[in-house]
Amino acid sequence: MDGRHRGLIYTFRSSTAAPEPTAMPAGRANPYEQDLERNAANFAPLTPLTFIEWSAAVYPRRTAVIHGARRYTWGETYARARRLASALARRGVGAGDTVAAMLANTPEMYECHFGVPMTGAVLNTLNTRLDAAAIGFMLGHGEAKVLLTDREFAGTIAGALAPLERRPIVIDVDDPEYAGPGDRLGELDYEAFLAGGDPGFDWQPPADEWQAIALNYTSGTTGNPKGVVYSHRGAYLNGVGNILTWGMPRHAVYLWTLPMFHCNGWCFPWTMAANAGTNVCLRRVDPALIFPLIRAHGVTHYCGAPIVHTSLINADPKLREGIRHKVSAFVAGAAPPQSMIEGMERIGFDLTHVYGLTETYGPATVCAKHDEWSALDAGARAERNGRQGVRYLLEEGCMVMDPATMQPVPADGETMGEIMFRGNVTMKGYLKNPQATAEAFEGGWFHSGDLAVRQPDGYIKIKDRAKDIIISGGENISSLEVEDVICRHPAVLAVAVVAQPDARWGETPCAFVELKPGATATAAEITEHCRAHLARFKAPRAVVFGALPRTSTGKIQKFVLRQQARSVSAIE
Numbered sequence: 363m364d365g366r367h368r369g370l371i372y373t374f375r376s377s378t379a380a381p382e383p384t385a386m387p388a389g390r391a392n393p394y395e396q397d398l399e400r401n402a403a404n405f406a407p408l409t410p411l412t413f414i415e416w417s418a419a420v421y422p423r424r425t426a427v428i429h430g431a432r433r434y435t436w437g438e439t440y441a442r443a444r445r446l447a448s449a450l451a452r453r454g455v456g457a458g459d460t461v462a463a464m465l466a467n468t469p470e471m472y473e474c475h476f477g478v479p480m481t482g483a484v485l486n487t488l489n490t491r492l493d494a495a496a497i498g499f500m501l502g503h504g505e506a507k508v509l510l511t512d513r514e515f516a517g518t519i520a521g522a523l524a525p526l527e528r529r530p531i532v533i534d535v536d537d538p539e540y541a542g543p544g545d546r547l548g549e550l551d552y553e554a555f556l557a558g559g560d561p562g563f564d565w566q567p568p569a570d571e572w573q574a575i576a577l578n579y580t581s582g583t584t585g586n587p588k589g590v591v592y593s594h595r596g597a598y599l600n601g602v603g604n605i606l607t608w609g610m611p612r613h614a615v616y617l618w619t620l621p622m623f624h625c626n627g628w629c630f631p632w633t634m635a636a637n638a639g640t641n642v643c644l645r646r647v648d649p650a651l652i653f654p655l656i657r658a659h660g661v662t663h664y665c666g667a668p669i670v671h672t673s674l675i676n677a678d679p680k681l682r683e684g685i686r687h688k689v690s691a692f693v694a695g696a697a698p699p700q701s702m703i704e705g706m707e708r709i710g711f712d713l714t715h716v717y718g719l720t721e722t723y724g725p726a727t728v729c730a731k732h733d734e735w736s737a738l739d740a741g742a743r744a745e746r747n748g749r750q751g752v753r754y755l756l757e758e759g760c761m762v763m764d765p766a767t768m769q770p771v772p773a774d775g776e777t778m779g780e781i782m783f784r785g786n787v788t789m790k791g792y793l794k795n796p797q798a799t800a801e802a803f804e805g806g807w808f809h810s811g812d813l814a815v816r817q818p819d820g821y822i823k824i825k826d827r828a829k830d831i832i833i834s835g836g837e838n839i840s841s842l843e844v845e846d847v848i849c850r851h852p853a854v855l856a857v858a859v860v861a862q863p864d865a866r867w868g869e870t871p872c873a874f875v876e877l878k879p880g881a882t883a884t885a886a887e888i889t890e891h892c893r894a895h896l897a898r899f900k901a902p903r904a905v906v907f908g909a910l911p912r913t914s915t916g917k918i919q920k921f922v923l924r925q926q927a928r929s930v931s932a933i934e
C-alpha cells in the first residue's frame with residue numbers, strides 16, 4: 363500500500379467494533395491498571411465552559427465581544443455569563459431543564475452559550491426564521507422552562523406561546539442596535555434579569571462529560587423537526603477542532619455572519635472563547651454592513667452558507683476598498699462551484715470548504731489544502747478545493763460506504779456510497795425519538811444520507827443527496843454536477859436542478875435559475891452552455907427563471923422545487 367496515504371487509511375477504516383485488548387500472560391496483572399485510578403487531581407470531564415474561564419483569567423482586558431457601540435472584555439463577558447447562570451438558578455433552572463433562546467447574533471446570544479450550561483441546563487437556540495407553529499413545537503417538545511427572546515421576533519413568539527399548555531418564563535432582550543417594531547412579551551428585561559445574578563456565581567462543571575449541553579432542531583422539511591442533542595464532550599472537542607482545522611491564530615477576530623442558532627454557530631461560540639479572540643456581532647447579513655465591519659475591526663475569519671459568499675463576490679467593489687489584510691472564510695453545504703472559488707480568490711479572501719450536518723455539531727470534514735495546489739491552473743485548483751475532503755482531526759471516523767453491505771467503496775472517484783460518521787463529534791441522538799436514533803446509528807455509524815465518491819487521494823467528493831439523483835434513460839445524472847456547470851454562466855447567481863417526469867426518458871433534469879441583478883439569459887443559452895461542458899443527456903430539458911426558495915439557513919429548498927417540477931411522479 364502506498365505509504366503516502368497511510369494517514370487517510372485510519373479515516374476510512376471499516377471496523378465497526380473496538381479492537382479486543384491483548385490478553386496479559388497468565389498469572390500477571392497489568393501494572394498499568396494497578397493503583398492508577400482517576401481522581402480529582404488527574405481527571406476532569408471535558409466541557410467548553412472552561413474556555414471562557416481561562417480567557418477571562420489570562421486576558422481579562424482583551425475585547426471579547428463587539429456589537430455596535432457596545433464592547434465587553436473577556437473579564438466582563440465571563441461575569442455576565444455567571445450572572446445569567448445565577449439568575450437562572452435562582453428561578454429553579456438546573457440539570458434536566460431546557461432554556462430556549464430566540465435571539466439574533468448579539469452579546470446576549472453569546473452569553474447564553476456559557477451561562478445556560480453553567481446551571482447544568484441545556485441551551486436550545488431557536489431558528490429565528492421559522493414560523494410560529496414550528497417554534498411552538500420546539501418549545502413544547504424541548505419542554506423549555508425559560509425563553510429568552512429578542513423584541514424583533516415578538517410576533518412569531520406570541521403565536522408560538524399561545525397554544526402551549528405550559529408557558530415558559532419569558533425574558534425580553536431589547537438590543538439597542540435594533541430600532542424596528544416588536545413588543546415586549548416577558549416579565550423581565552434581560553439586563554434587569556442579569557442584575558439579579560451573582561457575577562461570582564460558583565458554577566460547577568458537569569459530573570459527566572456525556573451530559574447534554576445543547577439541543578438543536580433539524581430543519582424539518584417534512585414532518586416535525588428532530589431534536590439533536592449535543593454533549594459537553596462533543597462541544598469541547600469540536601470547539602477545539604475548529605481552531606486546529608482552520609489553523610486559527612490566537613486572538614482571531616471572528617465576524618458572526620453565521621447564525622448562532624445554526625448548530626450553535628458550528629460550535630464557534632466555544633471556539634472563540636478557547637481562542638481568546640474577538641466576536642464581532644451582526645444582526646443581518648448584508649455586504650453593506652459586512653465589509654465596513656471587516657475593515658473597522660480587522661476581521662480575520664467568518665463562516666457562512668454559499669449565498670453569503672456569493673453576495674460578497676457580487677457586491678459593489680467600492681465596499682471592499684481599504685481591506686488589505688487576509689480574510690479567511692469557511693463555506694459549508696454542497697461543493698462550492700468553480701465560479702465561487704475563483705470569485706473569492708479575486709476579492710482576496712481565502713475560502714475553505716467544510717461539510718457536516720446538525721448531527722455532527724456542524725462541520726466534520728474539511729477540504730484540507732496542500733501547498734502544491736497553488737501551482738495548478740484555476741480550474742484544477744477549484745476542482746480540488748471544491749471537495750468535502752477528509753475528517754476533522756477530532757472526529758474518529760468518516761467513510762463513504764455501501765449502506766447495504768456497510769463496506770467502504772473503492773477510492774476510484776466513480777463508485778458512489780453514503781457518507782457516514784462516527785466518533786466524539788457525533789450527536790448523542792434525537793431527543794425523545796429512539797427509533798430515529800437507532801436508524802441513524804445503524805451498523806455503528808451515523809448515516810448522513812449524502813452520496814459521495816472517494817477519490818484516489820482519499821478525499822471525499824459529494825455527488826448528490828440520495829433522493830436528488832436523476833435517472834434518465836438508465837443513466838445516473840448528478841444534479842450537483844449540472845448545477846456546478848450552470849453556476850459558471852456569467853449571468854447566473856444561483857441554481858437548483860431537480861428531476862422532472864419525461865414520457866421517454868423517465869426523468870430529465872429541470873433547472874431553476876436565479877439570475878444576477880441586471881443580468882439576462884434565455885433557457886436556450888443555459889442549455890447550450892451545459893451541452894458545451896457536459897454530456898448532452900445531462901443538459902436540462904427545462905429551465906425556469908426566478909428567485910429560488912431557501913431555508914432559514916440559506917440553503918435552497920429543493921423539496922419545494924421538486925413539487926413544482928412534479929419530481930415524485932417521475933419515479934412512481
